[in-house]
Amino acid sequence: MMNKLRATEARRRAALSGIADRWAALPAWQRLIGVTAFIAILYYLPLLGVPGLTWLRTDSIDGGNSWAGVLFTCAIYVLVAIGLNVVVGLAGLLDLGYIGFFAIGAYSVALFGSTNSPVVKWMQRTFELEPTWAVAWAICIPLAIALSLTSGVILGWPTLRLRGDYLAIVTLGFGEIIRIVARNLTGVTNGAAGISAIPGPEGAPSADNQIFGLQDLKPWYWLAITVVLLMVFAVRRLENSRVGRSWLAIREDEDAAAVMGVNGFKFKLWAFAIGAALGGLSGFLFASRNAFIDPSQFNATLSILFVAMVVVGGSGNMVGVAFGAVLLAYLPERFRFVSDYRWVAFGFAMVVVMVLRPQGLIPSRRRARELQDRAKEAKVSV
């Protein structure tokens, strides 16, 4: 049984790598057309009405969630996965507290953009502003990025000198600390009561909003997917540059890299900061769309889910981690029976994937080889 599974698996893997090879061999203009078509499909997705494919929609089942809303969540998770992939997949730093940066991004827009936040109320009192005043949504974007990036640097500065497991423990603690601070610092964050009226592109949530309303979620998805595409573009630029090479070199052999002139600490810190900024940005989008956040939304299980998206999808490969994120966000929504046993099914799926495909579903080629070789070594040493 297991052998048969492995055999089909091997065949499928061969087919997959065939696709990747053929894709890379295509002329540039054909790839451009392919990418353009794919992007067009992404934008069309919330309108999906092609007969025969409508079953994909989450609202095609009883009590299913808004299709565009689910797509929005998928997009947010893809953004998270891309950011975490920079840290875990490229630079090889195990970060188990990624939710912390997500929360910081979310709280940035909540604390500064919502009229209900104690911070804005304090500003209104101190500077004698109108009670409707709050920091504009557009200004909250750089604010969220800056705050999460800074927190990434502050966390990374002392901890990136640690290696391996120690870093994982420290980051796990960081994620929890952020949540606990958000819950206990009632005077600033409203504590467990949370913050409502978080603004979107059109300002505070209200029935008058024309585009980014609470009912029609398509524009939210389009906004999120635009951000995702921009970030994919940016991270690709880094991956295919000196920076990406340095990350790989650090992951492979940090000491040799140092002797070859790679400033390991600097590039690890950059990876951490970039990952943090992307996490913050996704938290920002999440909070804007949700209009309400409270600390319980940022618990450690979500951190683990984030790492799972990266590992299941294929650590180190952007396409892979994006696929993993979509899978973990979409499946429980479409197949509701899964969602009831979500964590059981999830744990089971993880085990199956890790047994049959330890490199992830769409692995980076490098990682795939690394793990295959490790498997070989293990056999030899037995």
Added chain:
Amino acid sequence: MSETTSTESREPVIPSQPGPRRLLLEIDQVVLRFGGVVALNEVSFQIHEGEILGLIGPNGAGKTTCFNVMTGVFKPTSGQVRFAGARVSGRKPPEISRMGISRTFQNIRLFPEMTALENVMVGTDSRHKTSVVGALFRLYRVRPKPEELPQVTSEAGLLRTWQQVRRSCAQIFGLSRHILEERAAEKKSLELLRFVGIQGRANEVARNLSYGDQRRLEIARALATEPKLICLDEPAAGFNPAEKEQLLKLIRQIRDRGHTVLLIEHDMRLVMGVTDRVVVLEFGTKIAEGSPDEVSRDPRVIAAYLGESVDAA
């Protein structure tokens, strides 16, 4: 030790351009202790620009440790290393690499999952100015040299117009420094791969290269950092005589390219054939220094090293 060396089998030494040379590296009374083990005991020697210096000694003599001190992997317990007049000891490896010292490793340490070309490009990166912001936004523009401009290759039609537009844009706005650096790095890396003789394996991941090619790749990667001094740690380990002959030529060529070479090697034939001067270590202490001829006649060296290897054979 498998290599038996006798004075008869030695090739004649052609001393390369004599005359006073500039002092490049100075190791001054360096002591390094690992707990109770004294790995280096008041070792002092100097390397002059343009020479090939051999560093020999029996196993465990402290040769690799000496490299580790020079490249910042270990900090000496006492004593100093100076390179081109500047202090080396106490600095971090990346900084020392930029000062102009590079090395290969006795136990090969490539980046196994990166291609040969990428391995070498990591070396070239140590001279690059672009970092995260530059690679991301590419706003820093430089005026390209004529040969760096985009070429107009198409005969006619839309493609030609497009190429002309790109060329004009590059002339007016310049090209991003990042892109120029990236192109130059690739070109230089390919050239270095050709130099060490493995250009055909450029896109192979390092782990899949043969043992000898991995050693050659390490040399190419070390050269890519544009070192003034390149330290080779047993580059001939595991080589057959034909390969050793090639390596001998390669080392001379490296010197002719303007690098100073420090060579650790157990094969005495190779050491005698290529070095201008030899320093001998035993148990962390320098026991002799001089021309290969002088050193191989030194009774202490014969007792410590050659004698031992003859006995062993």
